[in-house]
Amino acid sequence: MGHSDGDHGSDLSADDSPWSEGSWSDDDDEGSLSFEDSGEGSDADSDEPDAPAVEESDSSEDEVAPRNTIGDVPLEWYKNEEHIGYDITGSKIKKRDREGRIEAYLRNADDAKNWRKIYDEYNDEEVQITKEEAKIISRLLKGKTPHTNVDPYPDYVDWFEYDGKGHPLSSAPEPKRRFVPSKWEQKKVVKLVRAIRKGWIKFDKPKEEPNFYLLWGDETDTADNKRQGLSYIPAPKPNLPGHEESYNPSVEYIPTQEEIDSYQLMYEEDRPKFIPRKFDCLRSVPAYEKALREGFDRCLDLYLCPRTRKKRINIDPESLKPKLPSKKDLRPYPRTCYLEFKGHNGPVKSLSVEATGQWIASGSSDGTIRVWEVETGRCIKVWNVGGVVHRIAWNPSPDRHILAAVVDHDLLLLNAEVGDEDAQMKTKGLLQIEELAQEEDNGDKKPAVKWVKHEKFDGIMLIHHKAVSTVEWHFKGDYFTTVVPSGDSRAVLLHQLSKKHSHHPFRKLPGLPIAAVFHPSQKMFFVATKKFVQVYDLQKAQLVKKLESGVREISSISIHPGGDNVIVGSKDGKLCWFDTDLSTRPYKTLKNHSKDITNVTFHRKYPLFASSSEDCTAYVFHGMVYSDLNQNPLIVPLEILRGHSSSDGRGVLDCKFHPRQPWLFTAGADSVVRLYCD
Amino acid sequence: MPKHYRPAGKKKEGNAAKYITRTKAVKYLQISLATFRKLCILKGVFPRDPKKKVEGNHKTYYHMKDIAFLAHDPLIEKFREIKVHRKKVKKAFAKKNKDLADRLLNRPPTYKLDRLILERYPTFVDALRDLDDCLTMVHLFAALPAVEGERVQVQRIHNCRRLSHEWQAYISRTHSLRKTFISVKGIYYQAEVQGQKITWLTPHALQQVLTDDVDFNVMLTFLEFYETLLGFINFKLYHSINVNYPPVLDPRLEALASELYALCRYMSSGRVPGNSEPAGLIEDKEDEDNKESSKTDESELRLAQLQHQLPTNEPGALMHLVQESTAADADDADAKECRSLFKNLKFYLSREVPRESLLFIIPAFGGTVSWEGEGAPFDETDEDITHQIVDRPTQSHVFLSREYVQPQWIYDCVNARIILPTEGYIVGRVPPPHLSPFVDNDAEGYIPEYAETIKRLQAAAQSQVLPLPSLGDEDMENSLVEAIIDRSESNEIADKKRKERPSQIGRQINQPDVVDKSDTKEADDHMEDSHKQAEKDAADISKTLMSRKQRGLLQAIEINQERKKDKVNLLKKRKKNADSSASAKGR
Structure with a gap:
């Protein structure tokens, strides 16, 4: 507590001091000076009676004592008074009249002795110092004695002389210890001696041995010249300077001002570390300010960077590309556009080729279905169905000219009205339907499918409970399947044309169904969901296989005519080839398209398959499947077919092969159907 | 259970056993981090990247064998000794035991690195x-x-x-x-x-x-x-x-460097100027070398000594x-x-050129050199000087017998391995661009103009074996002449060119092919496009069969090539701009 009190007190005084300094500082200084001088001031007065006040004091006052008798009181007290104090008789001493600054300055400027004048505030008079006094002051300021003749450090003269006196100063007897050798000293000496003897302490400086010698002598012995320890990875050498680092680079290496400005917009790591500059001559090149820093960075790299051996491949990029067999050997395949079928007013969403390959049908989002003659490119039939045609499929049986088309939500079966009379009759017979048959079927739930006669086109309408996405025929032409993606347990439906009967065999599917296809020769059924392809045996009604595609979303599926190979197109532009005998995973995944694949298809006869995509291209591949089970299928990309133009971000929407010829039909979003031939 | 669980009593295996983080290594060695750093630097131990970073990705890993290698080094013990010694000295001073402190300071523990060098570099x-x-x-x-x-x-x-x-x-x-x-x-x-x-x-x-x-x-x-x-x-x-190494120097000379200077002056003044005796000359040179170096630096003295020591001693x-x-x-x-490049040439260096560098380079290529200042082997007034290296705006006093060139000329000659014509490097002129000899222009894909000039000169020099190839010389002169050509002349040339141009165009038109196809130009363009596309398709089609890894590699290579091409294009563009602006100024 006391300590803190003390602190407080000192604090207070510290507080006080500025005030006192502020008011007194000037006075103090001059006062002190005057105080020193006051003794000798009288001499000066007597010598040079300059000021009248001084004269006055001379006449009336005693020489030694100060004129003013107020004592050591603050002069502040007399600040506002007429007088500055009292003389020895008690009468007031009047203040002198203050002269103006300018006058004082003028007077001082003229007077050469001005520097010796000092104002004595205590006595209110001006005192002039003599030269001797000035000398004394200067000596004092230097810290010497005031008078020159004083020697502060005289040689010491001993006043007492011991020599010849014969007796000590003290009469006490010498103690014994003065005559006995010190035990501790001896111990110390013994210690030192021992240390010296044993060589613990050495006095001579260590000899300088030659620093350098022939370190690498005979290098013939290779066994010795192996580095011990782990494999040494030498640090990579620093990059050698290029033309741009020259002090005088050619003009093209110096960036323009705009380019330098544009560096500021770059990310810090992309920004060039070094901006070339040009100097006209060698003498104007300054010291490189980052020299030390770069040296240091190199040091850090050397001892802090993990070193690993990286194989830097310096190869021709062409050699990375796989060698393909000559395309000539793989002919025929569609290469060039031979025909364009023009007539639709909107994107052609789907097309289908008749079993004999004489006609094709195409459905468009302008609400029409057209049938074209392949050879001539003539449109021979148009149906205006009044809704977007999503999918169209021609009955694969050559004597049943029935078109199955997905119009808006539902499926429409049409008589294509082509071919000879017999076939026409047969088709018409198939498309007859009794209206009353299905009324009794109506239970508490809305039926999955209703077969209704379509009056206008003389066909059958299959009204589904939800929107249909695809339709696919069985190879015999009697059965067909539709997929209702949002149909839950009734998503995949099987229909029989001859009996006008539908059912939904699959209760549960892993994910949304995308497409469903029949096996081309056996009683198998493929359902493609978003990521998997399920293979069912229809006879045993059980799941046979589950193919994992590994793609994000399957968009289309096609089965090889042999039935063992499946290709799947995905919405991320990948095409997967499954060899179902080999594995449930893709035998090969090809990333050929930059956008969604819309359709994939196999050729019936030739070893060809194709994919069409939204990026306005269609790829044609050679896909040979060998009967030898040991040999893997051979896949060779053959041709990129271009020609369709993009419309509304969509490209080629469908592609189908001709059943007999190596021809490919593509349906584009630009409302054109193209035929590519060899 | 943690990810890398190891049952008790089972040894660490794989990467966990092989690699150790830095912190653990420091603890293992029982030294401070600073000592560890020093040890790593001296022993050349560097971190290594394990395949699997068991302790985390952001840590530095050392191989356990490397650490064991450090642990067995006697340097560790030496460093400890030094630390102890420092403490002892400190304690002695604190106890005011000056005697002990002096004794300790007299014999500090030292270590040598020769063993380490042999260990790190078994062969020379x-x-x-x-x-x-x-x-x-x-x-x-x-x-x-x-x-x-x-x-x-x-x-x-x-x-x-x-x-x-x-x-x-x-x-x-x-x-x-x-x-x-x-x-x-x-x-x-x-x-x-x-x-x-x-x-x-x-x-x-x-x-x-x-x-x-x-x-x-x-x-x-x-x-x-x-x-x-x-x-x-x-x-x-x-x-x-x-x-001998280290170059044996007279200790008296070292100590009395300044007195040596006076001595040498005296000796050189006493000698007959123009002494033709080679040994004498060399000696003279040495002495003056000594003189020079003594004045500038002790180390230079050593160098000079060394220089003279090589031939004479x-x-x-x-x-x-x-x-x-x-x-x-x-x-x-x-x-x-290299040895005969500057043979028979005598160089004199002015004050302002980088003397140390040129004194190194010119003798390395067989030239003789002197410099302005005390102790130079020969004077500026020497008649035999063929080249004087100067780097100033103008040269006031000119000897007609020699050429005044900028220092860059030496460096360019050395890189080109021929004596280049000096026109471009004359005092006061902006020298031609200085090109890096470390760049393979062909690999880079862009050859600077001056590199081509030098190539031509080299070819000429090789075929003619003359020191100054006349053909290249002319070229050089032409270019230089063109630069300072009169305005009228340039106008004439421009006129000529103007006249030439229509005739060329006429010739082109007269060619039958061009005329035929001019009508169907648009169709041509279209065809060309499709052809190009087809070619590209043919090149790209095999890409579909590549694995993802390979495709990525190919893409990376292609991006790299593209970047390189961009760089070259940028250089070409800049060059074109510079040329056009220069020609505009010329007019």
Whole structure:
């Protein structure tokens, strides 16, 4: 507590001091000076009676004592008074009249002795110092004695002389210890001696041995010249300077001002570390300010960077590309556009080729279905169905000219009205339907499918409970399947044309169904969901296989005519080839398209398959499947077919092969159907 | 259960056992981090990347064998001893036991690095292979200010200077310098010693500033190793040409450097000027060398001594050297070419040129050189001087017998290996661009204009074997003449060109092919496009079969090529712009 009190007190005084300094500082200084001088001031007065006040004091006052008798009181007290104090008789001493600054300055400027004048505030008079006094002051300021003749450090003269006196100063007897050798000293000496003897302490400086010698002598012995320890990875050498680092680079290496400005917009790591500059001559090149820093960075790299051996491949990029067999050997395949079928007013969403390959049908989002003659490119039939045609499929049986088309939500079966009379009759017979048959079927739930006669086109309408996405025929032409993606347990439906009967065999599917296809020769059924392809045996009604595609979303599926190979197109532009005998995973995944694949298809006869995509291209591949089970299928990309133009971000929407010829039909979003031939 | 669970009593396996993080390594070795760093630097131990980073991705890993290698090094014990010694001294001072402190300070524990060098570089070639960083660092420190009280000891800077001069003296003596390049960062040199290309950078001969953003402890540790390494390498190299190392200097000369100066002056004044006796001349040179160096620097003194020591003190050795080198050169035309590049040429350096560098380069290529200032072997007034190197706007007094060139000329000649015409390098002119000899222009895909000029000159020189190829010379002259051509002349030329142009166009029109196809130009374009597309398709089609990894690799290569092409295009564009603006100015 006391300590803190003390602190407080000192604090207070510290507080006080500025005030006192502020008011007194000037006075103090001059006062002190005057105080020193006051003794000798009288001499000066007597010598040079300059000021009248001084004269006055001379006449009336005693020489030694100060004129003013107020004592050591603050002069502040007399600040506002007429007088500055009292003389020895008690009468007031009047203040002198203050002269103006300018006058004082003028007077001082003229007077050469001005520097010796000092104002004595205590006595209110001006005192002039003599030269001797000035000398004394200067000596004092230097810290010497005031008078020159004083020697502060005289040689010491001993006043007492011991020599010849014969007796000590003290009469006490010498103690014994003065005559006995010190035990501790001896111990110390013994210690030192021992240390010296044993060589613990050495006095001579260590000899300088030659620093350098022939370190690498005979290098013939290779066994010795192996580095011990782990494999040494030498640090990579620093990059050698290029033309741009020259002090005088050619003009093209110096960036323009705009380019330098544009560096500021770059990310810090992309920004060039070094901006070339040009100097006209060698003498104007300054010291490189980052020299030390770069040296240091190199040091850090050397001892802090993990070193690993990286194989830097310096190869021709062409050699990375796989060698393909000559395309000539793989002919025929569609290469060039031979025909364009023009007539639709909107994107052609789907097309289908008749079993004999004489006609094709195409459905468009302008609400029409057209049938074209392949050879001539003539449109021979148009149906205006009044809704977007999503999918169209021609009955694969050559004597049943029935078109199955997905119009808006539902499926429409049409008589294509082509071919000879017999076939026409047969088709018409198939498309007859009794209206009353299905009324009794109506239970508490809305039926999955209703077969209704379509009056206008003389066909059958299959009204589904939800929107249909695809339709696919069985190879015999009697059965067909539709997929209702949002149909839950009734998503995949099987229909029989001859009996006008539908059912939904699959209760549960892993994910949304995308497409469903029949096996081309056996009683198998493929359902493609978003990521998997399920293979069912229809006879045993059980799941046979589950193919994992590994793609994000399957968009289309096609089965090889042999039935063992499946290709799947995905919405991320990948095409997967499954060899179902080999594995449930893709035998090969090809990333050929930059956008969604819309359709994939196999050729019936030739070893060809194709994919069409939204990026306005269609790829044609050679896909040979060998009967030898040991040999893997051979896949060779053959041709990129271009020609369709993009419309509304969509490209080629469908592609189908001709059943007999190596021809490919593509349906584009630009409302054109193209035929590519060899 | 944690991810890397290991049952109790089971040893660590795989990466967990093989690699150790830095913190753990420091603990394992029971040393401080600073000592660990020093140890790693001296032993050349570096972190390694394990395949699987068990302790986390952001940590540094050392191989356990490396750490064991450190643990078995006697240096660790030495470092501990030094630490203990420091403590003892401190304690002695604290106890005011000055005697003990002095005794301790007299014999501090020291260590040597020669064993480490042999361990890291079992053969001499290994050491040469790793010499780049060493030389760069030593030269950098040689350029630092030798001021007492800075963070670097003056003694070490002097040592660095001495070592670098010794190295340069060897390179110069054996003519093994190959390439030089003045960059903004300093001057690069490339020498070939025992088949190893060694590149190093020397800062410009200006005072470097010691910055605060570097850790001098680390740099000085590196320097400690490099100094020792370079010392041993110099020893070996000097040994190989039968010269003593370290160059034996008279201690009296060293101590009385200033008195030596007066002595040498006296001696040179007493000697008959123009002494034709070669040995005398050389001696004279040595003396003056001594004089010069003594004046400037102690280390330069050593260099000068060394220089004279090489030829004179051991004439037999020199003969030996010559024989050896001729034998070696039988299969090395390069060295021969280097040695005779500046033969019969006499150079004189003005005050303002970088003397140290040129004194190194010119003798390395067989030239004789002197400089302005005290102790030069010959004077500016010497009649035999063929070239004077100056770097000033104008030269007031001109000797007609010699050529006044800028220093860049020397460097360009050295890189081109021919004596280039001096027109472009005359005093006061902006010299032609200085090109890097380290760039393979063909690989880069862009050849600067001046590189082509030099190539032509080289070709001419090779075919004619004359020192100054006339063809190239003319070319050079042409270009130079064009630059300063009269306005009227240029107008004439322009007129001529204008006249020429229509005739050319006419010729083109007359060609039947062009006329035929001009109508169907649009169709042509379209066809061309489709052809191009087809070609591209044919090239790309096999990409579909590539695996993702390969496709990525291919893409990376393609991106890289594209970037390179862009760079070249940018250079071409800039060149075009510069040319057009220059021609606009010309008109």
